[in-house]
Amino acid sequence: MTTGTDPERSRGRPRSPESHRAILAATREVLDEVGYVRLTVEGVATRAGVGKSTVYRWWPSKSALVLEAVGSALAAPPRPTGDVRADIRAVLANIVEDLRGPLAVTLLALGSDALHDAPAAAEPVDLLQADRGAVQDMIEDAGRRGDLPADVDADLLLDVCVGTLLYRLLCRRPTEDVVDRLVDLVVEGRIPRTGPETEPT
Amino acid sequence: MTTGTDPERSRGRPRSPESHRAILAATREVLDEVGYVRLTVEGVATRAGVGKSTVYRWWPSKSALVLEAVGSALAAPPRPTGDVRADIRAVLANIVEDLRGPLAVTLLALGSDALHDAPAAAEPVDLLQADRGAVQDMIEDAGRRGDLPADVDADLLLDVCVGTLLYRLLCRRPTEDVVDRLVDLVVEGRIPRTGPETEPT
Amino acid sequence: MTTGTDPERSRGRPRSPESHRAILAATREVLDEVGYVRLTVEGVATRAGVGKSTVYRWWPSKSALVLEAVGSALAAPPRPTGDVRADIRAVLANIVEDLRGPLAVTLLALGSDALHDAPAAAEPVDLLQADRGAVQDMIEDAGRRGDLPADVDADLLLDVCVGTLLYRLLCRRPTEDVVDRLVDLVVEGRIPRTGPETEPT
Amino acid sequence: MTTGTDPERSRGRPRSPESHRAILAATREVLDEVGYVRLTVEGVATRAGVGKSTVYRWWPSKSALVLEAVGSALAAPPRPTGDVRADIRAVLANIVEDLRGPLAVTLLALGSDALHDAPAAAEPVDLLQADRGAVQDMIEDAGRRGDLPADVDADLLLDVCVGTLLYRLLCRRPTEDVVDRLVDLVVEGRIPRTGPETEPT
């Protein structure tokens, strides 16, 4: 058995990386300018200097295209330092940063598009999977170290964090200091208050 | 929506209540069968045995139509009894009940539709306004009575509850016992755990 | 059974005669300018100031559209005078006049388009039906009057006339004096010669 | 000018005769199955087991390809025997035989394709050039021998024969005994009749 050359893979003209990149970039631009619903595949193709068929050759639908375009633009979650509060805080801030602007709404639209027939909004939600995974690790580490109860329900805490942030972002409510209060709540059970800023213990 | 007796409006042939009701009912049916995106005004009109223009005469757009159809099917929040935990629990259960099935997804789609140009997903979110208001009252009452800190941030607690539930519903994660744990978290600051059911103090 | 008002036919907005006419006119213009193959339905719609769907609502395909547009522009056959030679001559001259310019070629294209699956090039050929019918009447009248054999094969003579003219038009061979010689041939059996003009008996 | 061995041309891999033949054969097959308009170069290439560019390397267009494929399948005109009537009859029968089936329609389509911009449908008509030339020779010979007038207009008689046959073939009218009657008409000026078969002199 010879290695190296794979005759199956090397037939025909190879995919143009320029087109691939140009299409994703154009998708992100159009998304920022007109939003998901008003984005058209034809518009993306024109902007990318590409034929419409090239888009459809590689992405089966508008939603798949946007999903990849959006996913490829998300920031990676920051590396954990060991300080539970600070680490979770950083990841949540990362999420807030990513979903500012049109991305939160795009996520909505993607979700509703993906749910036409599918049983669950799995794909779009997976966009935040990296962040979710990071927080999950932190919570479980904290549980193991005793900073949180050993049998903490990481899953629910995660949903509290992400769900709350998403909801506020969608409703355009401020999210500035919410991250801190959320961390207070899920890590220490401190009920959020108005008035003075939370002072860490 | 109160109509009352409006002498200006009552010239000529009055609005047909049958059509109104038939359109809303048809909208709900179509919504259940094919989902928001695949729902067409033409389809609703046909199903309701009504002309398309009759729909557009009373609702400016597909999203407005669906919004009212969905809104008119939501359950009213239960009346408070004075027991914070039980009351909040009941309202949250009410929300979960309402958003089972296709309604959560429809909310998504409505939100993304409403956000084409609008600054905020105000309308669709208002669907839950009754529930939100009920919980807000409860939290503030509890603050006043001392069951919760007097300066509790009701707004954020609300978002934690609703956001978490919405998020889990959209991702089709189970929401059975989440309501109890959420109440524990926002009322008593109890970090949720896996394993044994929460036992109230 | 009541006559007069037909409730089935008179519901809804009636077809716009302006659009109908504008579409046919635009079709003829585009046909003259770019020919059948390069004519696009989209181009016709734009030129007519009409939505593409309005074209497709009334004509199932490009070929059907062009067929009607071309047919509606053909001249009616002249009225017979009783002089066989002169009458047939006039109708053939009419055909030549109609098929000058791009129409002969369009007829070709229509024929080949219509024959995708259809058993015969029936439709496009029917464009000349009025002319064919006129000549047929003349030949049969002449047979009855004794100017031609009583059992003359009008059908074949017709095909000789029309087929020869079409063929020469398509090959862009001159058709000026061919009409006279054809009449000589089919009415009197006079073999066509080069050189001096035919002088009638 | 002899070509012989051309050192300039003979470098590199020579044209594959298998591909050449396979492409023409595939073209004829596809033509029979779906007709000219629905024939695609891509389909022909696939059927021939050949790359699309190999087709385009040797034929500039679909019409050129079909032209050659069709032309290479036509029967050669029969050799003349000296009997004008019998000889012309044989050639016309040859034409009828060739143009049975989808070929007449293909000729139409080729003609209309060739006439996109070109001034005359020269090429496709040349397909029948061999037959036309044969008949022309016969008519002129007959003129010289006195069987026909010396200054007979061979060109027009030719067009009468070919035009009539083509037209009838396209309209799917029977062409069985038409050949005989046509010969009667163009050679002897006998007006065609219905009823009893023509009996030769």
Next chain:
DNA sequence: ACATAAACGAGACGGTACGTCTCGTCTTTTG
């Protein structure tokens, strides 16, 4: 034998037009 060079298969590319669909508006007749 081995480099050179053209033809080959595969198939991606930028385009164009297709025919379908739905949108929200407009224009009739009917009740």
Next chain:
DNA sequence: CAAAAGACGAGACGTACCGTCTCGTTTATGT
């Protein structure tokens, strides 16, 4: 005069081919 019917202008959808353009491969020739 509202409702029903349905035609209308607009424009995006996803598909099918077009003819061109790389690719890596094959097959001759000419050194």
